[in-house]
Amino acid sequence: MARFSMAKKVRQVIKIDEELCTGCGLCVPACAEGAIQIIDGKARLVSERYCDGLGACLGECPVGAISFEERESEEFDETAVEAHLESIGRKPSAKPEPHKSESHQQMSGSGCPSARTMDFRSSISNEDAGIRLKSELGQWPVKLYLVNPSAPYFQDADLLIAADCTPFAYASLHPDFLKGRAVVIGCPKFDDNDIYLTKLTQIISQNNIKSITVLHMEVPCCFGMAVLAEKATAAAGKNIPIQTKIVTLRGEVE
DSSP states (O other): OOOOOOOEEEEEEEEEOTTTOOOOOTHHHHOTTOOEEEETTEEEESOGGGOOSSOTTGGGOTTOOEEEEEEEEEOOOHHHHHHHHHHTTOOTTOOOOSOOOHHHHHOOSSSOGGGOOOOOGGGOOOTTTTOOOOOOOOOSOOBTTTOOTTOGGGTTOEEEEEETTHHHHOTTHIIIIITTEEEEEEOTTTSOHHHHHHHHHHHHHHSOOOEEEEEEESSGGGGHHHHHHHHHHHHHTOOOOEEEEEEOTTSOBO
16 A cells, blocks of 8 residues: 655754753743654654744753754644644643733734734824934944954944844834944844854954843744854853843833
């Protein structure tokens, strides 16, 4: 009898570094699809069919053992996920709530918060529409991929490492966070975190960075920015204070 085989395509699927993984289990409840389980003391991907590739588990790993890679894999199967969740005693509608902000509590539907559709237009005020803030940007480029680690603006700088969605969510980013700082931006969910780590390590090791501020969104996959900052500082052998600030989906800072 012919054996049925699942169709495969190239897509994003999680990759777990077993050497880094401590088996803490924080990633298990963070995956709403139940794709990760602790087996023999390590976090493991149970099935590619259960991984939606949206990255809710990324920000929960304290040692940065979880990343994403593009590879040929089985397609995400919601029906299989529902059956799997039922088999392990989890409700399909159960979603992780790593932060209890108002916007998290108001989310509805399924899937990763970073990809969930929400409409805030009815609550936007036009009272200050005539006020225009001046730009505090003191350099170019700003993308972490593009900056030169030996650029003069990094020397003796206070460094802002920002997730690239933050300027759109937080209206006062320029005066509150960007003023007087060198800045690099990126997305830990869709970009190559190994390249990010290498570039950040070079910036920190080659310059006298006085302080580091990490600004990222409250969605779980965005927490990788803070992990990268800590790993880069350690790799550079520097003792630099790191302050992390979280921007909610409604534009508030936690």
